[in-house]
Amino acid sequence: MSEGYEILTLDEVETAEHRGSNLIPVRYLLGFRPAGVNAWIADAGGQLIPPHEEDSGNEELYAVVRGRASFVVGDETRDAPAGTLIFVEAGHHRTATAEEDGTIVFVVGATIGEAFSGGGWDTFAVAYTLQRAGDMDGCRRIMVEEMERRPESWELPYNMACLEALAGNADEAFAMLDRLAPAPPELREYLENDSDLDNIRDDPRFQELLK
């Protein structure tokens, strides 16, 4: 195989946890750049697609690759056997549950009129899963790579601070939060309400940040 192409078997990929669902992080693994591409896998009764809405202009296509899913878009529910395609425009609440073991749904998404800028949430899901498994080195490596790729993002060091705080690494967490100067306007609300930071909330350095 040359470097110009890659083959992936969806059910052989190690999944990442994201909001109660099992993500097959296709975009992260392949580095596909024109659109967001990912897949989700669940056994019967399990949540496939986390309940969510997309931001303005985001379009998503869901393809049931294997098994059978039950999709809810708005207040409508549909049985979706393998081969079903569901298109959901921005603003519609959507979720899906597996009706058979090993059900896989593939998703493509992007925003109308905008160049796709590379997700980020999926990379974070992979890093979060590694942190939960105790692989802090792996978690840091992924987040550092992503921060190098997108130095303009304040969300990445913020999320890395959360991961360090969850792992009980206060010094590393504050080192990440120190990168957020000048602080974005949303930061204060996050600092006040994010339970991921509970481990470092009583530290005097945290109080300093809130000033």
Next chain:
Amino acid sequence: MNVTHIDDLAGIELADGFVWRPVRRHFGIKAFGVNVYTPGASGQIVEEHTERQLGHEEIYLVLRGRVKFTIDGNEHELGQGQLVFVRDPSLKRAGVALTDDAAVLAIGGKPGEAFEVSAWETWFAAAPLVEAKRWDEVIAVYNDALAEKPDHPALLYNLACMEAQAGKKDEAIAHLQRAIELRPEFAESAANDEDFASIKDDPRFPR
């Protein structure tokens, strides 16, 4: 809910023997390129091509059945839930169905750019009408596409090809001139394009 099944999607069998099932057009998707392919009479499911001209990255995901892909001269048999990501646009790629029920989901686009509908979609959509020489309907398909992208050079060039074959000389020359204004390299393509045989002797034919 905006839902369909791959077996319920309308299909257009192209000359290479594969069937194009236009998912993007079916749903009116504007943010990314996506289609389904199934095998036609020849068993071909993905036409042999490169993405050199468009610079697209592509993913081919097998939704059903088995497919033998040939990528850069290497053969790979893939089944349901397996995909090939062709990162390098210059690599030649093709797929042949190994089972009659095979279906492939194809996703493509150019990194760093907002998605734009490719001219080949209109070419594919008009193909059966071209085959039947139903020129007025062919031209209507192109005009529909141009209504959304009036200055799309490849669409204008292809429309000129169709108009030349339909005997609409004035329109063909006007559209060809505009296509070359927008993309000068089309002048060389036009000089060697059999589709323009009926207008090549016209003094207005761009040279």
